[in-house]
Each structure stands twice: as C-alpha cells, then as structure tokens.
Amino acid sequence: MILYSGDLSPYSAKVRMQIYAMDVTDDFSFELPLAQFFSGRLKEVSPIGRIPILKTNEGLIPESEVIAEYIDELYPERSLLGSTPMERANIRVLSRIADIYLMDNIFLALGQMRVPEPNQAIIELLTAQALRGVMALEEHLSEGGCAAGGDDLTRADCALVPALYMCDRTLPRLGVANPVLGLAKTEGYWARIQQNEHAARIIAEMDRGLKARLDGTEQQRVKEAMEAAALTER
Numbered sequence: 001m002i003l004y005s006g007d008l009s010p011y012s013a014k015v016r017m018q019i020y021a022m023d024v025t026d027d028f029s030f031e032l033p034l035a036q037f038f039s040g041r042l043k044e045v046s047p048i049g050r051i052p053i054l055k056t057n058e059g060l061i062p063e064s065e066v067i068a069e070y071i072d073e074l075y076p077e078r079s080l081l082g083s084t085p086m087e088r089a090n091i092r093v094l095s096r097i098a099d100i101y102l103m104d105n106i107f108l109a110l111g112q113m114r115v116p117e118p119n120q121a122i123i124e125l126l127t128a129q130a131l132r133g134v135m136a137l138e139e140h141l142s143e144g145g146c147a148a149g150g151d152d153l154t155r156a157d158c159a160l161v162p163a164l165y166m167c168d169r170t171l172p173r174l175g176v177a178n179p180v181l182g183l184a185k186t187e188g189y190w191a192r193i194q195q196n197e198h199a200a201r202i203i204a205e206m207d208r209g210l211k212a213r214l215d216g217t218e219q220q221r222v223k224e225a226m227e228a229a230a231l232t233e234r
C-alpha cells in the first residue's frame with residue numbers, strides 16, 4: 001500500500017505513527033506527489049484533495065481517521081483501539097479532540113502565514129477554538145502513562161503527538177503561545193510521550209519537514225518536481 005503523506009502534515013504523521021506502532025511498516029511505502037500537492041492539483045488523485053491518502057489494491061481512501069480505522073481493521077491482532085467498548089470510546093474521543101479541535105483549528109490558522117496580510121481576527125478566532133480544545137483535552141487525558149491510561153500506545157497517542165507538536169512548535173510561529181503551557185496533565189503527557197520511540201520518530205520527521213519549509217529546501221524540491229511534471233506533460 002502507498003500512503004501519500006508529508007513529513008510536516010499532522011494528519012499524515014498521525015497515520016504514520018499508527019503504522020510504526022503497529023509494526024506493519026513493511027506493508028507500506030510513503031510518498032508525496034509534490035507537484036500535484038503544491039499546485040493544488042491533488043484532486044486529480046483524490047476528490048478531497050488533501051493528504052493523507054491511502055492507495056490500496058482495492059482503491060483510494062482519504063481522511064486520516066478513516067485510514068486509521070481501515071488499518072486497525074486490517075490487522076485486528078495489532079489494533080491500537082483498546083479492548084472494551086468504553087476504552088475504545090475514550091480513545092476515539094481523545095483522537096477527535098486532537099483532530100477536530102486542535103489540528104483543524106491550528107492548521108487553518110497557520111494558513112494566515114501564507115497570505116500577504118494576515119487577518120488577526122481569523123487567527124484569534126481559530127486559536128481560541130484550539131485553546132478550548134486543549135482545555136477539554138486536559139480533562140480527558142489520563143494522569144499518567146499513555147493518553148488513555150496504561151503503558152500501551154493507542155490511536156489517541158498517534159493523533160495527539162502531531163497535534164501537540166503543532167501546539168508546541170508551529171503555533172508560536174503565528175505569535176501565539178503554546179496553549180498547553182500551565183496545564184499540568186497535558187504538559188506532563190507531552191513531556192512523557194516524547195520519550196516513546198514511535199512518538200520520537202514522528203517528532204523527528206515533523207522537525208525535518210519544518211526545517212525543509214523554513215530553509216527553502218521544500219520550495220526547491222517543489223520547483224524541481226513542477227519542472228519535471230511540465231516536461232512529461234509536453
């Protein structure tokens with residue numbers, strides 16, 4: 001299977017962390033159709049036009065949460081979704097907090113960094129929503145261990161690691177302080193989970209993506225991919 005995925009894309013990082021933690025990496029390759037993605041033509045691959053996208057023998061699957069469920073169902077013996085209905089509900093709630101209330105709002109707010117005149121009202125609206133999400137996370141997180149409690153990683157951790165990475169390392173680039181600071185459970189969790197090998201791998205990949213974005217390497221790669229695509233289209 002091919003996962004169309006980007007280093008810095010938190011939704012992609014969430015699925016990669018699940019693949020690493022389930023130890024099924026050999027069944028996947030990771031690619032990004034650079035020219036299509038950065039020219040807004042990813043819709044040629046999938047109508048939603050966003051990564052991640054999973055390419056299987058049976059067809060394409062968009063949406064990180066749907067891909068995550070699919071991978072869990074493919075390898076039920078390695079599932080990262082808990083063992084009782086209540087555990088699964090709790091893991092899904094944490095994962096939704098990460099996706100909908102943290103990543104979605106922060107990702108949209110970051111869009112203001114790419115416009116000539118950032119709209120402060122949009123930034124404030126979205127970061128206030130992210131803060132509200134973080135407050136809910138503080139209530140739902142376990143006091144110790146992994147996000148849903150215990151020592152075993154679950155899909156809640158796979159979603160929260162990239163979401164908290166964004167709070168910690170990308171949101172401040174908009175001039176907004178990390179909303180997690182001062183929240184005892186969430187701060188403690190973020191410090192703990194970074195010690196996990198799969199989380200550390202994801203954080204290193206996101207750092208690599210952030211560095212490539214900031215030092216111009218990403219732009220250079222996109223330019224080369226666009227030129228190559230233009231040549232083959234002739």
Ligand SMILES: N[C@@H](CCC(=O)N[C@@H](CS)C(=O)NCC(=O)O)C(=O)O
Pocket residue numbers: 008009010011012040049050051052062063064065099107
């Ligand atoms: N709800 C989607 C969100 C995916 C998403 O927004 N991905 C970003 C990259 S992090 C993207 O592809 N953006 C391209 C665009 O906005 O055109 C998911 O969970 O997969």
